Amino acid sequence: MAYTVILHVSGETSIAGEIEELPKPADTIIMVSNPRQKDGKDLHYIDNNVTKVIWPLAKISFIEILEGTEEEKIIGFVRE
Secondary structure, eight states, X not given: OOEEEEEEETTSOOEEEEESSXXXXXXXXXXXXXXXXXXXXXXXXXXXXXXXXXXXXXXXEEEEEEOOTTTOOOOOOOOO
């Protein structure tokens, strides 16, 4: 299952992308597919043809994990 994440890289703008699995405590890198800015624009320092990028976790301040669309369910209350 792929996770959509936002990486907060030290000294850079936030990066959105997808990862296959969450990093484990012993990991030193993170591989991100379809890297882009949070608003969907291309990153100026990555070539347009790149589909995956590997970042060292030492450069990452923190990672936000976004809910997937398949996980979203609308639950409403019905009064009878």
